[in-house]
Amino acid sequence: MNLHQYTKEFSYNLKLAYPIILGMLGHTLIGIVDNIMVGKLGATELAAVSLGNSFIYVAISLGIGFSTAITPIIAQADAEKDTLKIRSAFHHGLFLCAILGFTLFGVIVLAKPLMYYMGQPEEVIVLAKPYIDWVAFSLIPLVVYQGYKQFADGLSMTKYSMYAIIMANVVHVILNYFLIYGIWIFPKMGIIGAALGTVISRLMMLAFMHLILSKNKKLTAYFQNFSFQEIKKTMLKKIVSLGLPSALQMFFEVALFTSAIWLSGSLGKNSQAANQIALSLASATFMFAMGLSVTAMIRVSNQKGLKDYKKLIIVARSIFLLAIIIEIIFAICFVLFHQYLPHLFLNMEKNALVIDNEEVITIASQLLIVAAVFQISDGLQVVVLGALRGLQDVKIPMYITFAAYWVVGFPISYYLGKHTDLKATGIWIGLLAGLTVAAVFLYIRFNYLTKKSIKDADTAVETAI
Template sequence: MREILAELRRLAVLAVPLALTQLGNMMLGIVDMLMLGRVGREALDAAALGNLWGYAVLTIGMGVVLGCDPYIAQAHGAGDGRALGLTVQRGVVLALLVSVPVMLLWTLGGPALVLLGQAPHLAAEAHDYLLAQLPGAPAVLLYVAMRSYLQGRGITGPALLVMILANVVNVGLNYVLIFGALGLPALGAVGAGISTGVVRVVMAAGLAWLIVRGELHAGAWVPWSRAALDRAALAAIAGVGLGIAFQLGLELWAFQAAMLFAGWLGDAPLAAYTIVLNVASCSFMLPVGIGMAAVTRVGNLLGSDRPREAERAAWVALSLGAGVMFAAAALMYGLRHELPALFDADPEVYALAVVSIPVTAAFQVFDGVQVVGFGVLRAMGRTRQAALVNFVGYYAVALPLAYWLAFERGHGITGLWWGLTVGLALVATALLAWIAARGPSTAGKISLEQR
C-alpha cells in the first residue's frame, strides 16, 4: 500500500499541472463559444463547424509530432541527454513538415463542409474562420513538440504558465475582434479565428523563450546538426506518431461525425450538441492530464529498466482516471441546469442541452479509463493497437448505434450521446483487457539509432 500511495503522489505531482494546462487549452475554445454565443446562433454554429474541420486535420499533425513522447520519456529515464536533444529537434522538424499539409487542408474547409451536408452559408463562414487561423498551424505544432520535450523530463510549470498567458490574451483579443473595439469593426466568428491564430503564435514563442531563458534544455540538448534530419529516425518517430494520430483522430472524428448528425437534425440540436460537448470536454481534460502523466511516468520507468514499477504506475493511473471522472459525472449531473445557462443560449437550445447532459455524465468514467489507457500504450510505443481499438469501438459500434437511435428511433440528440456512450464503454473495456494481458511489465525499451 505504501508503494501505491507513493506512486499516486508522483502521478498527482505530474498530472495536476498537466491537467490544468489541458483545461486552459480547452478554455480557449470555451471562451470563444461563450463569446460567440452572444453574437448569435449562426456565429456559434459556424465556429463549431470550423473547429470540426480544423481539429480533424490538426489532430493528425499533432499525433505525428507526439510520436516523440515514448522516445523522450524513455531516454530521460535512461539518462540519455543526447537522445533527448536529438529527439526534440526531430520533433521540431516533423512539426514544420506536417504543418504544410495541415494548412493546405484548412483552405478546403468550406467546400468540405458543404460536401458533408452542412448549410452553405454556415460552411462559408466556417471557411473564413479557418483561414483566419492559418498562421497558428505551424505554431501550435511547434508548441506540442516543446511541451512533449518538457513533459517527458517531468517539467510541467512552463507550459502551464504559457497557457495562463494565452487565455488572458485570448479574452482581450476576442473582445476587440468579435464585438469591435479600439476602432476595429465587429468581426464575429472571423474575429475569434484571428484571435486563435495569434494566441497560438504567442504560445509557441512564449514556451521557446522560457526554455532558453530558464536553460531548461541543460543536460538534454545537442547542437543542431544533420542528425536532426536523419530519415530513419524521422520515419521511426512518424511511425509511432501515425498510430497516435489515428488513435486521437478516430476518437475526435467520431464525436465530430456525431456533430454532423446533429447538424442534420437542425440548427438548435447542433448548437446544443456543441454546448454539451464543450462541457464534457472540460471534465475530459482531467484524465487527459493523468494520461499524459502516465506517458511520462511509465515511459521513464521503462527507460530505466523497471518494468514492474511501470506496471504498477499504469494501474494507479488508470484507477486515478476512473476516480476523478466519477466525481466529474456526479458534478455534471448535479449542475445539469446551470451549465448550459452559461452559454446564454436560446430556450430551445438550452432545453436540448439540459436533457443531454445526464447522458454525457453516464460515460465519464469510461472516458477517463480509455484516455489513461491510451497514455499507457503510448509510453510503451504500442500506438497501432490503440488506433485499432478506437476504430472498432467507434466506427463498428458507436456511430451506427448513434445514427439509429437519433434518426430511426427518433431520440434525436440524446440518441447521439447514448451511441457514443456505448462505444466509449467498449473501448475502455478493451483497453483494460489489453493492458492486463500485455501491459508495461511485458514491454522492453525502445530507442532511436543516434547518428
C-alpha cells in the first residue's frame, strides 16, 4: 500500500471538514453548555436535562439523518454541472424537512408519558416534562436549518453552517446565563431557562442561514420563484428513498445511546448524571468523525458523478485513515484525563451535593476509559457510513447498523448493566461491542461495492471497444 496517495489527500479533507466539524461541535456545545450550567444546580437537575434530551436526541437523529439525503444528490449533480437537479433537490429537501420538523415536534410532546414506564426517579420526571415541551419546539427550526445546511454542504460550501452555529452558540450561552440563574432583570428559571435559550438560538440560526445563503450571488438562482407546482413525486420519492434509511441508521445508533441513558437512570440518578457527563464528552469528540463523515459523503458523491471509481477509493480511504488517527489522539486524552474531566460538570463547593457528586465523578471516570476505547470504532463506522451514503447505498447499511446496535450492542449493555457488578461501565461495554461490529461490517460493504463498481466500469469499457 502506498501510504502517500492517502496522506496527500489529508489537507483537502481537513479544509472541507473543519467548518463541518466546528458546526457539529456547535450543535453538541449547546447540549454541553446546558449540562454544565444546569449541573451547577444539582445532580437531579442534570439528570432531568439528560432524560429530556434523550427524547430530543432521538428526534434530532431522525431529522439530521433524513436531511443527509440532500447532500449526495446535490454533490453528484454539482460534479455533473446539472443546475436544475441541484435546484430541485434543494427545494424538495427543504419542503420535506419542514414537514418532518413539525411532525417530530408533535411526536415528542405526545411521547412524554413514556417517562413513567422507564423506571426513572419521580423528581427527575417532574423537572424534565416542561423542559421537553420547549426543546421539542426547537426541532422545527433545527430540521429546516438542516435542509439549508445539506444544500450548502452538497455544493462544498461548508463554511456557512459554521458561521450560523457560532452565532447560535454565542446567543445560547448568553441567554442561558441570564435565564438559568436569574441574572440582571431576568427571572431565575432553572432548566426552563436552558430550554428557552435553545429555542431562541435555533430560531436565530435558521434565520441567519437563510439570509447568508440567499444573499450569495452564486446561489441566487436557487432562491428565486419557489412554487409548490415545482414539487414532483419523482424527486420526493428519491429523497425519501435515501433519507428514510439514512434517518433509521442514525436513529439506531442514537437510540442505543439513549437506551444507555435510560438504563443508567434505572440504576439511580448518580449513574444517570455520570452517564450524561461521559456521553457529553464522547459526543464532542465524535463530532470530528461526523465532520469527516460528511466530507466522505461529499467527495465520494463528486467522484461518483465523475465516474472515477479508482480515485473514489483513494479519497474514501484517506478519510478513513484520518478519522482513525484523530480518534486515537482523543482516546489517549480520555485515558490521561479521565479523573479530571468530570469535575467540569459539577459544583464541588456545595456541601449538600458533595457525596452525590463524588459518586458521579467516580462512575464517570470509569466510563471515560471505555469511551476512550470505542472512539476508534465509533469514528470508523461513521466515516464509512458517510462514504456509503455518497455511493447512495443506504438500505444494506441500515440493516447492518440495526443488527450491530440492537442484536449485539443492546443485549450486552442490558445484561452487564442490570445483572453484573459492572453496572454503568457494563452498559458502555455493550456500546463498544455494537460500534465495533458496525465498523467492521460497514467497511466490508464499502469494499465490496467499490470493487464491483471498478469491475463494472472496466467491463463497460471492454464492451465499448
